[in-house]
Amino acid sequence: MTKTVTVAGASGLVGSNIVKEALERGYHVNGTLRDASDESKTKWLMALPGAADRLTLFSAETTDSASFDAALQGADAVFIACFPPIYKATDGTPAKELDRARGYAEIVAPVRDGCLNVLAAAERARVKNVMLCSSTSSTNPPEGVAVKTETNAVSDAEFQMSEGKFTSAEKIVMETAARDFCVRHDMRLAILLPTMMLGPVILPQHLEGDSAGFVTSAVRDGKTRHDKVPAGSMSVSHVGDVAKLFLAAYESGARGRFFAVYDSVPWRDLYAELGKHVPREIMPAPLEGEPEEPTRFDFTRRDSLGVAMRDIHSVIAETCDWLKSKPFG
Numbered sequence: 634m635t636k637t638v639t640v641a642g643a644s645g646l647v648g649s650n651i652v653k654e655a656l657e658r659g660y661h662v663n664g665t666l667r668d669a670s671d672e673s674k675t676k677w678l679m680a681l682p683g684a685a686d687r688l689t690l691f692s693a694e695t696t697d698s699a700s701f702d703a704a705l706q707g708a709d710a711v712f713i714a715c716f717p718p719i720y721k722a723t724d725g726t727p728a729k730e731l732d733r734a735r736g737y738a739e740i741v742a743p744v745r746d747g748c749l750n751v752l753a754a755a756e757r758a759r760v761k762n763v764m765l766c767s768s769t770s771s772t773n774p775p776e777g778v779a780v781k782t783e784t785n786a787v788s789d790a791e792f793q794m795s796e797g798k799f800t801s802a803e804k805i806v807m808e809t810a811a812r813d814f815c816v817r818h819d820m821r822l823a824i825l826l827p828t829m830m831l832g833p834v835i836l837p838q839h840l841e842g843d844s845a846g847f848v849t850s851a852v853r854d855g856k857t858r859h860d861k862v863p864a865g866s867m868s869v870s871h872v873g874d875v876a877k878l879f880l881a882a883y884e885s886g887a888r889g890r891f892f893a894v895y896d897s898v899p900w901r902d903l904y905a906e907l908g909k910h911v912p913r914e915i916m917p918a919p920l921e922g923e924p925e926e927p928t929r930f931d932f933t934r935r936d937s938l939g940v941a942m943r944d945i946h947s948v949i950a951e952t953c954d955w956l957k958s959k960p961f962g
């Protein structure tokens with residue numbers, strides 16, 4: 634019998650790509666978003682190949698565990714991608730300006746509690762396989778490491794909060810709470826760690842997001858994100874490859890953390906690739922001198938999932954060509 638999987642956050646950048654990949658592999662998919670009657674989102678998901686027969690969308694809100702019950706009924710796995718970073722407190726104060734108490738209460742705790750709500754619903758539905766989307770913002774230990782592995786690159790939440798990085802701390806706190814819950818309830822947990830994701834998107838709304846913005850702003854709006862090429866680097870991947878990593882983690886029975894990045898690439902090199910596809914006059918001023926050393930990763934665990942990650946040259950070329958084709962009219 635065809636298995637059913639649930640994607641919490643099906644209308645998101647990551648979630649919609651997991652839905653697409655799961656449909657392509659023949660699964661029945663139950664997807665959640667906050668308002669399943671919002672056609673400005675659902676029509677793009679329902680247009681995916683296989684969706685008409687095998688995708689069902691549900692309304693669910695992470696503050697309400699029971700709202701996930703229907704979407705998890707009969708599912709073999711849940712993919713959790715419904716915790717986009719929180720950058721502001723409820724009154725609009727930027728996260729980095731909050732003190733410890735407010736930062737914890739308004740940025741960190743809601744993500745932890747929301748994730749536990751989804752997991753509690755999964756546990757009630759006897760779903761044993763959990764694939765959680767986190768972020769490389771949970772991979773920055775205070776002392777730094779020469780080469781990051783999924784086991785040595787673990788952020789310290791208290792240290793991050795002491796520096797006002799509540800939006801980063803929310804991820805490691807979420808991961809820790811999810812791991813403890815899954816151990817207690819004998820559920821298998823794999824955690825995927827992406828950063829910037831490029832490639833075609835499924836909903837036009839995602840063109841406005843941080844990830845797509847690097848290419849969208851240049852190709853569509855004729856301006857680049859930076860006035861001057863930064864000296865630093867950025868970890869990047871193709872969002873379709875990230876989705877494949879999620880499905881591979883599910884199908885292989887993998888446990889634990891996995892980087893979901895192709896590599897960390899100097900901005901200088903990212904702009905050099907972008908510059909092949911956009912007018913020279915919109916490019917940022919060049920970097921003077923050499924870029925800083927990019928983050929180094931050991932990809933042994935990622936590669937154990939068997940997904941061939943597309944390189945930056947291909948990813949940026951594909952994204953630019955796709956955007957120039959005006960995919961949403």
Ligand SMILES: NC(=O)c1ccc[n+]([C@@H]2O[C@H](COP(=O)([O-])OP(=O)(O)OC[C@H]3O[C@@H](n4cnc5c(N)ncnc54)[C@H](OP(=O)(O)O)[C@@H]3O)[C@@H](O)[C@H]2O)c1
Nearest residue numbers: 642643644645646647667694695715716717768827828844
């Ligand atoms: N995008 C990036 O650049 C990036 C980089 C690194 C890591 N990540 C990680 O990837 C994960 C997914 O991010 P994303 O970029 O895919 O996010 P996204 O595009 O903003 O989508 C978020 C998804 O979660 C749902 N959602 C949001 N708030 C919710 C709530 N209170 N209750 C229930 N559902 C809710 C959204 O539904 P609605 O349609 O109803 O809003 C949507 O389906 C996050 O853990 C994020 O940290 C993303």
